[in-house]
Amino acid sequence: MAGPAATPRIVVVVASLGRPDELSTLLAHLENQSVKPSRVILSVTDRADAPAAVGANVEVVVGPKGSSPQRNLGIRLALAAGCDVMVFLDDDYVPTARALELFCKVLADRPDVVGVTGTVIADGIRGPGIPTELAEELVLRYEHEAPPLTTTCVDTTGLYGCNMAFRASAIGDCRFDENLPLYAWQEDIDFSRQMRSSGRLVRSLAATGVHRGVKRARAPGFQLGWAQVVNPAYLVRKGTMPFTFAVALVIRNVIANHLRALAPEPWVDRRGRVRGNWAGILEVLRGRIDPSAVLNRISR
Structure with missing residues (x-):
């Protein structure tokens, strides 16, 4: 200062x-x-x-x-x-x-x-x-x-x-x-x-x-759903996110997406987030924790 x-x-x-x-x-x-x-x-x-x-x-x-x-x-x-x-x-x-x-x-x-x-x-x-x-x-x-x-x-x-x-x-x-x-x-x-x-x-x-939380130009549902799982896992491994904080964050978002996918809000692509959540979970279970890998999926 x-x-x-x-x-x-x-x-x-x-x-x-x-x-x-x-x-x-x-x-x-x-x-x-x-x-x-x-x-x-x-x-x-x-x-x-x-x-x-x-x-x-x-x-x-x-x-x-x-x-x-x-x-x-x-x-x-x-x-x-x-x-x-x-x-x-x-x-x-x-x-x-x-x-x-x-x-x-x-x-x-x-x-x-x-x-x-x-x-x-x-x-x-x-x-x-x-x-x-x-x-x-x-x-x-x-x-x-x-x-x-x-x-x-x-x-x-x-x-x-x-x-x-x-x-x-x-x-x-x-x-x-x-x-x-x-x-x-x-x-x-x-x-x-x-x-x-x-x-x-x-x-x-x-x-x-x-x-304000403007929705225009925000991440598509699949991409955000992926990030909700893969990004916390990546940051835990990097050492910049506490493990317990990451687990609570992932669980909260994944559960919310699945519950609300039955009657999604008009401004949220819940089903896209659910697909992204599961793709991210499988990626982490395979030991591949690379947030940028989502670019290959959304560019197809």
Whole structure:
């Protein structure tokens, strides 16, 4: 971090695919932050993925498709530019006006913390998604209730990728695992836990926002079902996911997919996830724990 009296240099990295409207909404909320980012990096696979017009502090970079390589490109550029705090936000995240300020305050007040994630007010990933207007209404309502600007935190296993901030000096050679393809799934746990040897990972009770959970451009059912089994097994073997955490994660998702496949939600391909679950289970039982092997299956 810079000195206690200095304004930290914040770089926000956003990996996105096919969501220029969501990026426009996010950029507007970043412009209204109480502590503004010095730079915003939009890491996309095509220039058309980003809004046509962006502010002077916004850089649009084009690279290979996939959450991990897109974020890694952002990391490389952010570290080269020099920053104190690196923030990763999903393109469909709507932060409260003091979210970045509170991320920085947590890191400034707690030298032993290397990464912090916020408490999500509402998460559309667990349902049909949250419209922009409702997400912004929820954020405004939260702000009008004048919540205490506490930096109270709780330790956590890993950080939630839709909103997480890191002490840039702790990142070093840590990168998102590019063997977790496309949507990646659990890459946030993997990345954040790589830094646990340098300090604590915490969840802030005050740095908040709404994760809209937009369904457009998300992973197909089979691919996600595969990842729900193979990715945790891979990360356990890698040493970045606790075994008990992984087992509970796999069991919870597999059971949910099978139960809900009988009457699936319109916005979820449960049957595709079930097929992916079983393909992943067979892959693990055969001793082949390679998340990227799903690319051969979905390209057929």
